[in-house]
Amino acid sequence: MATPLVSIRDLRVSFHGLPALRGIDLDVAPGEAVGLVGESGCGKSVTWLAALGLLPPTATVTGSVRLGSQELLAAPPAVLDHIRGGRIAMIFQDPASALNPVKRVGVQVAEALRLHRGMQGATAAAEVLRLFDQVGIPDAKRRVHIYPHEMSGGQNQRVMIAMALAGQPELLVADEPTTALDATIQAQILDLLRRLQQETGMALVLISHDLGVVAEMCRRVCVMYAGRIVEEAPSDELFAHPRHPYTCGLLAALPDMVGPKRRLEAIPGGVPEPWNMPPGCAFAPRCRHSTAACDAAMPGFVPVGPEHAAACIHVQSAALVAA
């Protein structure tokens, strides 16, 4: 990989002593699209909230997050304010509540322009209109003056995206950007994100519980489970040849859109609670390949192909290679 834009090393987060992230290593190259998938509570959002210093003070964060040569975790607030929105922008799941209900949407976008590009007055207003056009908000001249509750969910997410683009970031972190939206609107927003990424050359981190969304949007995917990355691969490779038993389980649990109908293969049990983490591999209690060795230590990453690695000690065993 070229010099990474963002480099996360051994990132750990705990809330009141309970672990939420248990050592994340992740690089994001300039301009690339990386997907983070996993079920609720796996830490996919926490990773980026921690990286940007957006977690509440009750969180304990250790490790390292570097943007170029700048370490973010110990950075003073002024430096972080410059980076947030200016170099790394973030959009969230529920656009309706992510926008301030008492401020006009145009004003909220203009705020980012003022902070990161020093634009004021007419210049800022013109740029807001341009951004609204760029994200495909029709009738932009009128829409800049209305409030979030006067727009649909899809339009609000477009406003969020316009706001994120305002600072001309090098990386956009999209945290479940379409989960709260209807299917046809989701397709519109994903289309928009893909187009914007091409136009601007920014990198994209897409956080989602939906394997399909990530597969379509990202070249590379990381699968997370219980606060760790368990498998990392190019997305075509991951969906064609998953290697970690958890990834295999997730794909088997998902109903298909095509092909013969089959009984879903559910993963038994549930995600371990933070206060009850298994000593070794966190997936071992639900895994049909697990052995006593799985509980001995946290499994390290085993390379299984070009750019493909899985955190499982059995990943080379015959049963899993066949799967």
Added chain:
Amino acid sequence: MSLLSLDGVSRVYSTRRGLFGRPMPVRAVDHISFSVAPGRTLGIVGESGCGKSTTGRVALGIERPSDGGVLFNGVPMPPPGTPAWRKMRARLQLVNQDPLGAMDRRLTVAAQVEEPLEIHGIGDRSERRDRVAALLRDVGLRADLAQRHPHELSGGQRQRAVLARALATDPALLVADEPVSALDVSIQAQVINMLTDLQEARGIAMLFISHDLKVVRQVSHEVAVMYLGRIVEQGDPEAIFADPLHPYSRALVSAIPVPGPRRIERVVLTGDPPNPADRPSGCAFHPRCPVAVAACAATVPDLREAADGRLVACHLVDAA
């Protein structure tokens, strides 16, 4: 012989726009008909505001249709609140998206499952206790969870508990409104499998309402696609999801992100779904439809049988 049938059902609400706007009628459900046979599942798909949940409530008898009729077991639905209605309601149960909201936070799981048995006077104390234990076993809840309160359960366990309660009165029809939407994929699969197993074992008919086409395909014997209160396409799920005929179904199916190559080229619709209170003329979908012609704005297309037997409401699809 169908268990539940809706015939030309409409549901009209009156809403105000703004604080002092004039009340105006909103057709949440507009002239829909379908029937569900025992042991079969009808999946209803569509986006928010399409009327799918209202349809579910009308089917349950919680809401009266403004127009049209609902037959359960061949008998018209009695008016809500009457003894006949209460008796019938025991045979119709609802499972929705939010199990925590559907449960009483102060009662244990066992007490909640027992409640409908008490209300309908089924069995004596010890019989009820046995029945609760059996129900919990059927939905795959460990016996030690019976004495827990809802907030002490995981999302999947809560949904199982709600299901056990719904099954307590041995319903003939289950209306499942987004029952797995709030669950993670691995848990979702557990609940879906359990639903299909229970249906097979008990011969329950199901109305399965969801925005998730993959899940609907998995559970349904028949599927209805709704747009703005009307059914636009109805028939065999395999046929509809493999080759949707209505332009809206086509867009909806193509919008589903899937790993790997897709079978249908993506159709990205422009604009938002319109407001039910401000319904476009003619075919409600025409302003967003990529293939609309002049006739689409003028007349509402009827739901007609197409070549392979499915029903489609589109001027551009040839009738059989």
Added chain:
Amino acid sequence: MLRFVATRLGRALLTITLVVTFAFIVLRLSGDPALIIMSPDAPPEALVAFRQAWGLDEPIWLQYFKYFTAILQGELGQSFRDGRPAIELVAERIPATLTLTLPALALKVGLGIPAGIYAALHRNSMTDRVVMTFAVAGFTVPSFVLGLLLVLVFAVQLGWLPSGGQDVWRNVILPVIAMGLGGAGVLARFTRSAMLEVLGQPYIRTASAKGVPWGLVVRGHALPNAAIPTVTVVGFMVGSLMAGAVVVESVFSWPGVGRLMVVAVANRDLAVVQCVLLLVSATMVTSNLIVDLLYGVLDPRLRGSAPAGGGH
């Protein structure tokens, strides 16, 4: 907007009418003014004459009707006691009451709101706990207990400040503190929870995520939103500018509207009581009206415009 204001005004007038009617009923049912003013041993002819003079011998509905039409004409009647126009009696007491309640309101707002904001921003810190302990103490101790306590300590024990009278500005200090501290406590608690609620909202995280410095997040995104619920409480306090001092005025023998009211009720001095009630309810209703209008200004969601598109 015009219709909004018109409906609100209509409702306000209805409220005032009900208050006035209620007071009329209660006062007239609870005792004969003639007996109270003239004393029960007064000769029967004198009582009859008194009743005739004041129209008390007419049927009750007629009295009410006359009374009500008089109010509508701006005629608020005369005091039974000294025959002076009730409105004059009440009006001359207003400055004295405001001398207490306005500084008390300033104390509530000036102390309570900043304390609440500070506590919310330093949640669970030592300062937060200290501020909240004082706030709870402030509003659980009734103002007359606090008043008596203040008098005991500062007037009787230390002799720094006078315990009554209204000649010197120093006389104002103790009653104002007695009234203001409780309200400040209420406002501090309320502001704190309103701020915490807002600070937990996703749009605050959005503001931080787009690089707004924290101070600006608080001023630009949190305070305006937290102001919406806080306005209700402040509005209530403004509304009780006239009525809020009844107890404290009695404790500090302060010749304000509150004391006038207490005396008038004891005497069944209907015209005066009505006049005070009219004043009190008009203040309350006006401030409620202002709060409602302020809501519309502060929160665009309450302006009642139709959604522009989509709309679920």
